[in-house]
Amino acid sequence: MRPVILFRKILLTVLTVAATSTVWADNGYKLWLEYHKITDAAKVKIYTSQLGTTFFQTKSAQSGVAYNELSSGLIDMLNLKPVKVSSVKDGGLIIGTRNELRDIDHVIAADSLFERIGNEGYIIKNIVIAGRKKVVVTANTDIGILYGVFGFLRLLETQTDINKLNIVEYPRTMYRILDHWDNLNRTVERGYAGASIWNWHKLPGYIDQRYIDYARANASVGINGSVLNNVNANALILTTDYLIKVKALADAFRPYGIKVYLSVKFSSPIEIGKLKTADPLDPQVQQWWKDKANEIYHYIPDFGGFLVKANSEGQPGPQTYGRTHADGANMLADALAPHHGIVMWRAFVYDNNVPDDRAKQAYNEFKPFDGKFRPNVIIQVKNGAIDFQPREPFHPLFGAMPNTSLMIEFQLTQEYLGFSTHLVFEAPLFKECLDADTYAMGKGASVANILEGKYNRKLITGMAGVANIGSDINWCGHPFAQANWFAFGRLAWNPGQSSDKIADEWLRMTFNNDLTFVKPMKRVMLQSRETAVNYMTPLGLHHIMGVNTHYGPGPWVDDAGRADWTAVYYHKADSGGIGFNRTSTGSNAVSQYLIPVRDRFENLNTCPEKYLLWFHHVKWTYPTKSGRNLWNELVYRYYTGVDSVKSMQQIWNNMASKVDAERFTAVKQLMSIQYQEAQRWRDACVLYFQTFSQLPIPPGYETPAHALSYYRDQKFLMAPGIGGNQ
């Protein structure tokens, strides 16, 4: 009976394998908090022996979630469930506030250090007690402890040596805030990751686990505030029905140190208050806002405050009533002040009467009010003077309002950076602005230093990022877009950190610590923003994208409702050359910068080439630093950008064995889309600008696949990112 014998033999070889489902793979939901199993045996041994016993008193909601996070992290990374001990002496890992560690605080740090870390900072250190080395995480407050625990887990996730710890961390800005441009109907303006994560209909009764995970992720990078709704605001958000929903979110976020803020519509007193006016000097209006603030704080005692887009792009505002931005902001500030709330008033304004240069308008409108705002008003200024372009010089308001609190507004969602199909790591973009020297107080007054309040310690400080978060399972639409959320938080905490370090951390936490993965992918990330600039808007070009949707190239856009919504307004290409003359012979926007910045931008020879066409109208044959003339340099940049995407693809293709299949495939597909879209940008722009330069594409470059008319005729009617006021 040979078959039966065979059958028996085979049975012996049946495999029982470790259970890893092949159909349910890694979908990216866990962000940088995957807490991957650590496989390096030496590290596991060290970590396990040091962390097996924990002294951690958990008396508050905040320390409770900190303990849960620590516990989950250790289980997931090390299979380790530490024993909780009741005496400091017994713990290998000691976690507690200074108060809780009163007996040993002098061993940890001097008073001055505890003072320096303030309410949110923490210390992670090795100390020796009774002859045994310990790891201690301490802070002045429970929220400091939470940040400290996340910081400590990050050390393990990045497989850091825990025997030489001497870390002192504290945030350099006070308000580190995500702005959600989320509409109440769950559409998201400029959102490329699905619906809003806020399910207003199910609030307040249903607290989606996603809200908790959102708060965890924010806390893990030090973000401490969320503006829940779109700056193009719907007045309904201030009705009692919605405030009760907002309260539910605030309650869910509170243990993670996140305060909620709301975008408010300036005309709310009319729309939901039945008043006839929203004039900020009208006593009834003032009273309405005071009453509304009282109501809000009744529900949410630690409510953060308001974000306001007023007299901008059709939004109502104080100017509607002949009043000033200061009048409007101060009225709201007075309503919030008794409750310690703040007003974030956006400087992104431009008049309905199109000015000679939109880039100048925010400065012109706001500088005269320096020193006129209440102490709890902070002006929210975009990083550049136009609108989150792939590259802009820093906004001239930074350094121009020494007596006013300014916070910076970055855009994480990639409205102008390829939506969620382009891998663009934004930390270098943020850093370029943060590190720029304004010369406001002489050399060294970088934008970051101004934001940190180094020139006026009485000011409130902050950074805002327009969120790139939606209900896509992987949160941000592109696995690598998560890095921009992460980077924003890390830089809002400390603008001094490097893009390199941030990318390194994020890659290790999100994927793995394998250097054959981390090193090449870090290069990809660090190069990616310059790559996007090259294939979209090289040499200082800006605002040449598709009309309305802002999708894809649209350098030909010459009719968009108003001149400064077109592309031709900005690139001003003609047979003589290309670029916006913002020097003293042109719009003189350079005059808004301080000397020597102004002079550097004004002078064609000293103006950095990356800003060349931002500030200068340059003839096609102008010799650039590379030796190529302007036209050839422009072509070179566009083609280089596309080639860089191809290189990114090649590097990623080598990573198949180093990352999970689901995210590998997702990124591979997205890079392929990015490549096609980069080609479209290149071909459309080169062909379009060629109609002015009348110069040939130099030899060696492939010919665009289609004629210019093909690109002009392409229609993308359903690009995502649905408008506001909903």
Add this chain to the structure above:
Amino acid sequence: MRPVILFRKILLTVLTVAATSTVWADNGYKLWLEYHKITDAAKVKIYTSQLGTTFFQTKSAQSGVAYNELSSGLIDMLNLKPVKVSSVKDGGLIIGTRNELRDIDHVIAADSLFERIGNEGYIIKNIVIAGRKKVVVTANTDIGILYGVFGFLRLLETQTDINKLNIVEYPRTMYRILDHWDNLNRTVERGYAGASIWNWHKLPGYIDQRYIDYARANASVGINGSVLNNVNANALILTTDYLIKVKALADAFRPYGIKVYLSVKFSSPIEIGKLKTADPLDPQVQQWWKDKANEIYHYIPDFGGFLVKANSEGQPGPQTYGRTHADGANMLADALAPHHGIVMWRAFVYDNNVPDDRAKQAYNEFKPFDGKFRPNVIIQVKNGAIDFQPREPFHPLFGAMPNTSLMIEFQLTQEYLGFSTHLVFEAPLFKECLDADTYAMGKGASVANILEGKYNRKLITGMAGVANIGSDINWCGHPFAQANWFAFGRLAWNPGQSSDKIADEWLRMTFNNDLTFVKPMKRVMLQSRETAVNYMTPLGLHHIMGVNTHYGPGPWVDDAGRADWTAVYYHKADSGGIGFNRTSTGSNAVSQYLIPVRDRFENLNTCPEKYLLWFHHVKWTYPTKSGRNLWNELVYRYYTGVDSVKSMQQIWNNMASKVDAERFTAVKQLMSIQYQEAQRWRDACVLYFQTFSQLPIPPGYETPAHALSYYRDQKFLMAPGIGGNQ
């Protein structure tokens, strides 16, 4: 050195635990395909020894995905990676088409049985070869194999004995289709689970893993078609740009036996074809559709066909040109026929001129065309004559068109059943209709039998379900709403299955096999639809929900743009009584039913009380079967409904230890919302109808919390479910 000694002792007790993260819990994404680890040691032993060797040839994409599914299921459930053997004799589990098992097919089943299972059915059986018992899964085709594998995995998931198998399964309807009311901008009409899962912007380049998982889930319950876009269609879907995207989805679905279909706008030849008319008798229009069909099939050779909402609720249609529904449907059918596509033409039509009784209109419009439709047209008829109400009698068109193919349209998304905050298991609703006897061919002509084509084997047959799927992580917004997707698929496959069996399967597959969980929760599910009817629309009431949003109660709605969009049109409450007289003394809608159904509904004494106010205007003091008068019975039903929700909550609260924390909390919160909303329904309706009955709420019932005006004044401006044509 006592402290040190203590420290050492404690180290010994460090626990290394099985890794289950406490922060990342079960989010419901895996649906009923979790493949939970089987913990019953006896079962594991039997399964493992039988399934350790597999004969499974995988030559096609379909058998490839079947093998992957099997493999993943066995790994996840049993830690078992079976050895693939190349000879039938060596396998404990034999999987293959009849052709592949030619040597043993006679041992498995007779020719007639293979014939009966057709192209999609399968056989799962124990057979003995060379003295050894085997499990065999066979079919005529690869798709049959895929269904068979899912069927076999279901046996394991529900922990069935695999030593007495003799299963013959085949679908009773040909087209088992999900209709997605998804707009191209990712909003979803009547969608309560987030954005559309179709990311049109990223298609065709990006195939989201979710598409694959969607197809897997569908295939696992036998669904074989998807209408991708809203019946309130945007003509853009037929442009080449979108067809290329549709092709990408079709390619992704194909291995799972899912065909794609599109909703088409009747005026597409005008809107995207630049024609001046969409008249179905115009040769240019006919040619346009033929050309369009050719283009579609160029991209998608197995494209399923069109779904059409025409001349209904503002949609264009053949009547716009003085033509008939038959003219319109047949024109499209002629365009699709050469490619073997079908037209699903909706019978949900009602004229702009409000008729005496909207319930009669579909019948009146369609019955005259019986036999006039092309063979590849199937009329899609809602289960009832109004619109997916919590309870409706079966649609009189069933049984009225013996020479026309009819498919039923159920609504899985809970437009009228509490959105995604109410636990309502819809299988009993589906079954009530499917089991109803139309008497079309004498006794026994149930709706199901008509749908199965038992009275005319030449007809094509089908069932459609309006999908309840969105991009919420748990797909359907409510963990238990997944059961409605599951139930639809199971019933479309075989309408003869019981709600009990379906609930039992779903609970075991989705949660666990613990009888102390399955039994009580099955009771909850099976009772849940009657509960919702009680607190919303008892005794045959219908269409008394909030205007436009369809959220919450709105019995007072008397102004909604047209009479048959109001509530008062349907309940007709007055001092004399309540209900719509559809008998011969009223609208005579009963005449659309066949004898004896007609007589049973006509007669107040024989009309089932569940349909009482659907067919009769009944005086408040009418004595119902319970002995209570109508008013007291109505009150009793409303209060009973709310009490039943309370009971559901109590049962669920006992399940905390039996299910994962995330889903436990989610359902607990949702039930709490359901309870509040049930109370609002009850109080609003009882108080409103009391204004007519002028009778007191009987003693023993709690008094409504608010006055009627409170409920009438409540505004829900942002209820989810955004309208169509987008």
